[in-house]
Amino acid sequence: MPATATETNDETNPSTRDRILDTAELLIIEHGYAGTSLRAIANQADVNLAATHYHFGSKQGLIAAVIHRRMAPISAARLTALDSLEAGPQPLTIRAVVKAFLTPLYFDERNELLAVLPSLIGRVYGEPESLTKPLLEQEFTQVAARYINVLSTLLPDVPTEEVRWRFHFSIGAMIQLLRFHSPLGVASSHDQFIQGLDYLVNYTVAGLLQTNSGTAV
Amino acid sequence: MPATATETNDETNPSTRDRILDTAELLIIEHGYAGTSLRAIANQADVNLAATHYHFGSKQGLIAAVIHRRMAPISAARLTALDSLEAGPQPLTIRAVVKAFLTPLYFDERNELLAVLPSLIGRVYGEPESLTKPLLEQEFTQVAARYINVLSTLLPDVPTEEVRWRFHFSIGAMIQLLRFHSPLGVASSHDQFIQGLDYLVNYTVAGLLQTNSGTAV
DNA sequence: CAAAAATTAAAACAGTCGTTTGAATGAATA
DNA sequence: TATTCATTCAAACGACTGTTTTAATTTTTG
Numbered sequence: 001m002p003a004t005a006t007e008t009n010d011e012t013n014p015s016t017r018d019r020i021l022d023t024a025e026l027l028i029i030e031h032g033y034a035g036t037s038l039r040a041i042a043n044q045a046d047v048n049l050a051a052t053h054y055h056f057g058s059k060q061g062l063i064a065a066v067i068h069r070r071m072a073p074i075s076a077a078r079l080t081a082l083d084s085l086e087a088g089p090q091p092l093t094i095r096a097v098v099k100a101f102l103t104p105l106y107f108d109e110r111n112e113l114l115a116v117l118p119s120l121i122g123r124v125y126g127e128p129e130s131l132t133k134p135l136l137e138q139e140f141t142q143v144a145a146r147y148i149n150v151l152s153t154l155l156p157d158v159p160t161e162e163v164r165w166r167f168h169f170s171i172g173a174m175i176q177l178l179r180f181h182s183p184l185g186v187a188s189s190h191d192q193f194i195q196g197l198d199y200l201v202n203y204t205v206a207g208l209l210q211t212n213s214g215t216a217v
Numbered sequence: 218m219p220a221t222a223t224e225t226n227d228e229t230n231p232s233t234r235d236r237i238l239d240t241a242e243l244l245i246i247e248h249g250y251a252g253t254s255l256r257a258i259a260n261q262a263d264v265n266l267a268a269t270h271y272h273f274g275s276k277q278g279l280i281a282a283v284i285h286r287r288m289a290p291i292s293a294a295r296l297t298a299l300d301s302l303e304a305g306p307q308p309l310t311i312r313a314v315v316k317a318f319l320t321p322l323y324f325d326e327r328n329e330l331l332a333v334l335p336s337l338i339g340r341v342y343g344e345p346e347s348l349t350k351p352l353l354e355q356e357f358t359q360v361a362a363r364y365i366n367v368l369s370t371l372l373p374d375v376p377t378e379e380v381r382w383r384f385h386f387s388i389g390a391m392i393q394l395l396r397f398h399s400p401l402g403v404a405s406s407h408d409q410f411i412q413g414l415d416y417l418v419n420y421t422v423a424g425l426l427q428t429n430s431g432t433a434v
Numbered sequence: 435c436a437a438a439a440a441t442t443a444a445a446a447c448a449g450t451c452g453t454t455t456g457a458a459t460g461a462a463t464a
Numbered sequence: 465t466a467t468t469c470a471t472t473c474a475a476a477c478g479a480c481t482g483t484t485t486t487a488a489t490t491t492t493t494g
Binding site: 252255267275276 | 483485
């Protein structure tokens, strides 16, 4: 048996287990969960097939580890970002909250742009709920509740339930950028993506706030 | 060989071919494309396994037919809705354009709420691009281009590329409602869903327009 | 009614799937 | 050094995959 797989992550050993996780991640991004076989993972990771079961117990266990490895830091960063915002001197703004929620998806703690993570989250979000729900909901529900609470205080005139919906749609817009790095007909370059990130913030802020300038829309 | 399968759709024969399409649709919604086997479809449709290949040639051909059957009327309705809006007496509004784009997803020509269609579109959108792209892009690109053009005339001060992004995000918000009929923590009832549809229109209109009331957001 | 075409049926094809087994290694401990 | 433990390996398990083939059946046509 592996030594409490999820916890013991020896710095000195970037081998089998991590190699499986890395290539599983890439293949799942490209072909989805059901479309990715353990043999394909083992081959591309230069690892024996049985190693996947040895380290993760089952295919379900493997994808659970793949997701958890990426989601855990994101959830933590999202909460601490909100903490420091609330502790800070400036008054809270919706824009700041949106950025606090969004930034951990795209940048690591050294503010460097993340490569595969966004694609993974986008892909996993698209998987059938029966697979995804037990893996995502547990971690995500708490974070979402916290953000909805904060947004509600910033939108005192909007019923909480409607805030929940607006947040729901904002997640949809974010997922859209995670999955397709640029809209149809726009070349997908690095700079385009960064600009899209900016547009995404503006879009979700407007959607969350919804204070149109009186024109009959 | 089947008699030009896609075209010849005898009104009098709601049998094999349609039964395959119907149950394939339901199973794909629940388990995704790769997660649905032709045998599972054949069994649940009370149809011989070989019938799937006889009528659709291959599994790819089957999902192509499943998607096309639903998307074709949507694309057509979206275009004619825009036509009659432009021919109408009233000036175009973003809200009207959004509704023209959104309504065919949820209501048929008799204004009755569609059941499985939204879930199918949401699910297919989540599939790996390698499968989805050739099936969706062909039909959708033209419709999207038309809508982006109209939106651009309604937003003369916004660069077309940014309009494209805003439309991109709007699609994401729509997909979110297609996939999850209610946000986390909100009970998913019929009435909730209808209300969510209203909120979705408001949200996307605000995101497309982005004329916030001067407050430093 | 007879001939032709379209459709359905049963069975097998060659692979691939996730999972398990048991022996061969490697590293750590005593 | 000897021994225990963790890890890797090759091989096979039964079940399931999309697809093809061949024959039986139904439906349409002349």
